[in-house]
Amino acid sequence: MSFKLDSKIPEGPIQDKWENHKFKCKLVNPSNKRKYTVIVVGTGLAGGSAAASMAELGYNVKSFCIQDTPRRAHSIAAQGGINAAKNYQNDGDSVWRLFYDTVKGGDYRSREANVYRLAQVSNNIIDQCVAQGVPFARDYGGYLDNRSFGGAQVSRTFYAKGQTGQQLLLGAYQSMMKEVAKGKIDLYTRREILDIVVIDGKARGIIVRDLISGDIERHVADAVILASGGYGNVYFLSTNAMASNVGAAWKAYKKGAGFANPCFTQIHPTCIPVHGENQAKLTLMSESLRNDGRVWVPAKADDKRHPNEIPEEERDYYLERIYPSFGNLVPRDVASRNAKTMVDENKGVGDTGVAVYLDFKDAIARDGQPAIEERYGNLFEMYQRITNESPYEQPMRIYPAVHYTMGGLWVDYNLQSTIPGLHVLGEANFSDHGANRLGASALMQGLADGYFVIPYTIGNYFGTNKLEKVDTSHPEFDKAEKAAKAQIDKFLNIKGKRTADDFHKKLGKIMWEHVGMAREEKGLKTAISEIKKLRAEFWTDLKIPGNQDEINRELEKAGRVADFLELGELMARDALTRPESCGGHFRLESQTPENEALRNDEDFAHSAVWEFKGVDDEPARHKEELTFENVPLTQRSYK
């Protein structure tokens, strides 16, 4: 084994671990902080908050993003809200309960110590955001309002209309801009990461392409932080932004960073269904809609009547029927899987038959249309713009879509990967959500990592490591740049017949069919061989117009698709070697008699961490055993 998985979980009772650890972390004195430079890749909630808070501490930060400004990172699209254990509603919430819910919601495949810390700092996040001027929803007394969200029985979700991600991101962005103005953050926009530079075993820099000029640049630093988001776009159709990609994380994996649980993907239950072949992305409808909307399908198969013509007694409100205690608020994985079951039983609705209804009729009758409009007006408008149907007049049609990836680069308690100096934050890492993420937890994790964890642990890294002085003339930079340029030349010289999107769509179909909501051995093996075949075709038949020294969107896409064609295979392999069901990973071979996910704790209470061995060689599978001392392992039940 070439890398050792030491999770570095601090000693002591779980409540004290983080406090003890912070005290033990080495400090860098204020006048020395300015001698360190940190590269931060990505400007979403994790990267933006990390860049801002490290700059505030006095480090020199170089921040990189793919869009034209940091404010556009895809965190901006998160609608519903952010969890915190404030217990402002006096409804029995606590740090312990948030911790407990998150471990259980993750189906016991996350690391207890990390999750506890997440719950602990959740309250600080809300304080920080309010101080930044984030306009959270308030009640008539002027105090913060909360709502409940899937998988929780308390109201702990803070929100800003249906635009919570936007407002939190703008808070982090504004903090960044404050530091840019002070000269503590150098901003590099419209840059794509082509490689991570590792010198003497430590991450010391990156190679990037300027997406305007095409110039290949070298950047050196004392540590590198990846906050580059998830890899849901491997499915082509997902709720991710068009430019979301696995590039930075994948390059790190190929340089020796372990990739953990790549098959743990979240299929979000409430998205607008696919309409046709030219569709480029899917749109999420916030899960908060399930607070008032009731999910149903016609009770008998192949019922093609208009929904408003189907009488009550011929409707099957299946979530309420199967899960009487959680009803429509069951966690995402459970809701998604049940929607698929209904469609598989030919009870799907709409033109394609691949959708279920989310109905607000009863909520409108109970609370009045103005109240519903106040809560969900912007979502209803968005739905109507896309589908040309009004949710006030007929039920929404929804269907699950790829939304979030719980897997990612393996990190220890300090958020450091298996490459010293390479830290990974937010969705790009794997640590906090296990096999299923609860609603309103992604924003919490991104900001926890960036505002409240990395500022401490990065100091500890600098305080405990002696870093040799290096600059961009180091031979490792030469090597990395040469390889990056060679790959670009290769793309341009294939001169085949098919576009990058064409390959991407084919890959997406393989992934959705075999590595989607239900997985089984045969299909996963088919996926591996089909992806290998597709990858070979890609490298012989790709067509890229134009040149390297200009804005060239097709060239950008080619690089991303090349990475996805390798990642897809690893995901299938990971799913294949985990023959249990847990959270979003559902193996048909492993179900309870009621068709719920059946875990195998004896053999699989671990994170699978993959080590790269070569593109066409089998990667090595390592394990980080998970122990549950505070939340007893039980079969999840939402009935």
Added chain:
Amino acid sequence: MANKEKDITVHLKLWRQKNRKDKGQFDEHTLSGVSTGSSFLEMLDQLNEQLIIEDKAPFAFDHDCREGICGMCSLMINGQAHGPEKATTTCQLHMRSFEDQDTIVIEPWRSSAFPVLKDCVVDRSAFDKVIQAGGFTSVNVGNAQDANAIPIAKENADLAMDAAACIGCGACVASCPNASAMLFTSAKISQLALLPQGKVEAEKRAAKMVEEMDELGFGNCSNHAECEASCPKEINLSNIARMNREFFKSKTFSRKD
């Protein structure tokens, strides 16, 4: 059920410009088999797939989230920023807003503060500079008190949220005959002016942001209100009035630097 979608043919006049220095010109293309259920950008994806196969250069435009929230997409469509639908970004515009055989003219945002980089891709980094001049509260992580320590009247919180909904797309600038960035700038000034957390630095914020805006080459406001009409998030013109009051206070009552 949804109105049945159909396939239409559209004639496109696209602004093509190789780079910042190129003069640029319109190119014409006809695209058939466009589903009225497709989004406007999916129609352009379809065009690009066709152009690549025909060995022609694909058309460059900005886009990312395709959910109407990131603010990356732009495009003047038949002379209207983000096209004909009210309160809709280009990525949320659908082809059912067009008829079979329509001619659609597509141009970039035009403003000297937003130089064209290629085709319809423009440089909007000037907006970041406006925010850097003061569009924040100077609160370092670790300082914050309990989030409920200061109650905020719901009405003010809601108005602040309405202003904060700005996505920074630049449609306001592109639509304004003066290429003014006042709606954008005022949205941030307003949000922070309405909240107690923003009051601490209010004395200088408006003056600093407005001065930066002027320096970057954005024009002045002469009450055309095109900005409000084109804003995909319906940011209200009253924010400019609030900004002007803040600016006046800034200039009149501020202690000298």
